[in-house]
Amino acid sequence: MKMCIACGMPMTAIADYPLHDMSKNYCKHCAHSDGTMKSFDEKWHEVTLKYANNHNIDYGVAKETAYTILKKLPAWKRRW
Structure with a gap:
């Protein structure tokens, strides 16, 4: 199971991914409507x-x- 790198949400279904794109490592809640994070x-x-x-x-x-x-999440660790 993948976890969103930006919020930590478990992504267990295709509906959890932005634009149903399972290649993304962040969830639909961490994406803009165009699929960008x-x-x-x-x-x-x-x-x-x-x-x-x-x-x-x-x-x-x-x-x-x-x-x-x-x-503490992977998406934001490089900020510090």
Whole structure:
């Protein structure tokens, strides 16, 4: 099973891939509508909002949490 390099989501079905392209190593949630991968800042913003809303925590705490999680993933490791 492949894991998304940008968010860590398990990709178990063809529907999990952008444009159903199983050669991609990132999931449909980490892709633009044209199939290209979103930037770190785009994912950081999305994950921050998801954490803040789903866990009912302060935006600043959610932003730090999202950053900590994302920077460990393969797609973003080379940024540091």
